[in-house]
Amino acid sequence: MASPASLGISTVAAVGALLLVLAAPRSLAADDHAMSELKGTWSGTFNQYSHDINGSFPVKLTIEAISGTEFTGTMDWPTFDNTRTRVKGMVDGTLIKWTETEYLRGDDAVLGGLYVAHFKADDEIGGDWMDPKHTITPKGPRYGTRGADFVLKKE
Numbered sequence: 001m002a003s004p005a006s007l008g009i010s011t012v013a014a015v016g017a018l019l020l021v022l023a024a025p026r027s028l029a030a031d032d033h034a035m036s037e038l039k040g041t042w043s044g045t046f047n048q049y050s051h052d053i054n055g056s057f058p059v060k061l062t063i064e065a066i067s068g069t070e071f072t073g074t075m076d077w078p079t080f081d082n083t084r085t086r087v088k089g090m091v092d093g094t095l096i097k098w099t100e101t102e103y104l105r106g107d108d109a110v111l112g113g114l115y116v117a118h119f120k121a122d123d124e125i126g127g128d129w130m131d132p133k134h135t136i137t138p139k140g141p142r143y144g145t146r147g148a149d150f151v152l153k154k155e
Contacts, residue, residue: 035066035091042125042152050131050147051110061087061098061152075100080108094118096125113147126151 042061048054057080063073069091077083083106089098096117100109110131117127131147 035069038071038096039063039066041155043155044150044152046148046150048148059150074104077109081106083108085109085111123154124151
């Protein structure tokens with residue numbers, strides 16, 4: 001049987017190790033957040049560098065419905081002839097992925113690109129837009145060619 005002194009040292013070491021694990025910085029991942037936290041309106045800037053366009057544009061993502069790890073909603077592009085698109089997406093581990101599937105108003109956005117984002121903070125997501133108009137490689141968590149990056153904050 002272990003002596004009380006050795007049990008005390010073991011317990012202190014175990015508690016110390018646990019505190020180190022709990023205090024270690026973690027990256028904010030989609031699966032760290034409830035899917036319900038995604039629901040709502042996210043506004044920000046889309047920085048495009050494809051299709052002979054190099055500029056920053058306001059964009060608004062509204063996640064309207066969530067079912068399991070999948071969601072649907074809309075994207076609004078006020079400076080792209082006030083275009084609105086339908087989006088369909090999902091949470092895949094640490095990634096939040098979605099695509100614009102159809103026009104609801106206007107037609108001045110590229111459908112079929114893949115948005116690949118992650119939580120940067122509790123109320124902020126950011127990532128890349130993968131342009132489908134270039135080489136498409138359907139393997140892995142991303143496909144296409146990077147055509148833009150974006151940061152969105154929850155309203």
